[in-house]
Amino acid sequence: MEASFSAIRNELQSRDALWRRIQLECQQFHTKLLKIREYKDTQETQIKHESSCVEHAEQLENKNTELLLLAQTQECQQEELSKIRNHVYREEQSHRSEQERMKTEISDLTEELHRQEITIATIMEKAGLLERQLKKELEIKDKLLAKQQLLDFQYKAIESENTHLKDIF
Secondary structure, eight states: OHHHHHHHHHHHHHHHHHHHHHHHHHHHHHHHHHHHHHHHHHHHHHHHHOGGGHHHHHHHHHHHHHHHHHHHHHHHHHHHHHHHHHHHHHHHHHHHHHHHHHHHHHHHHHHHHHHHHHHHHHHHHHHHHHHHHHHHHHHHHHHHHHHHHHHHHHHHHHHHHHHHHHHHO
16 A cells, blocks of 8 residues: 555656646747747737738747647646546555554453453452461361360270270179
8 A cells, every 4th residue: 555655656756757747848838938029029010010920920830839739738737647636645644543543452352451460360359368367267177177186186096995995894
């Protein structure tokens, strides 16, 4: 897409340079046209007196026609240049819109990632708390089990002693 923008921009610059050259030539032609018109006016007064200058007047008319054709060509090129500028403008607007859409999407994804990181941190914190609670409960159960085993051992010892005492009596 950047390459097409670059190509369009280069084409636009090339046509813009051509247009400026044509404008300069038109200005030169206009200057020449003014001079030619002055010359033509002078010649027309002389033509009234001299009939041999008819040929020169036709040349002036031909130059005038050429200038009019050149002016028309310049108008066509200006229209084409305007179309190219409009196209480039639309492409740039489209590119900007796409960039804005991508920025928004990246921003949304960044927000979502941030929320997920917060969720993960919260879960990890809760998991740590649960792990500590489980360790405490295991320690308590281990103590209770040890106590239970001690009581079982004492019970068996007492039971064994009772059995022995019953046997004696």
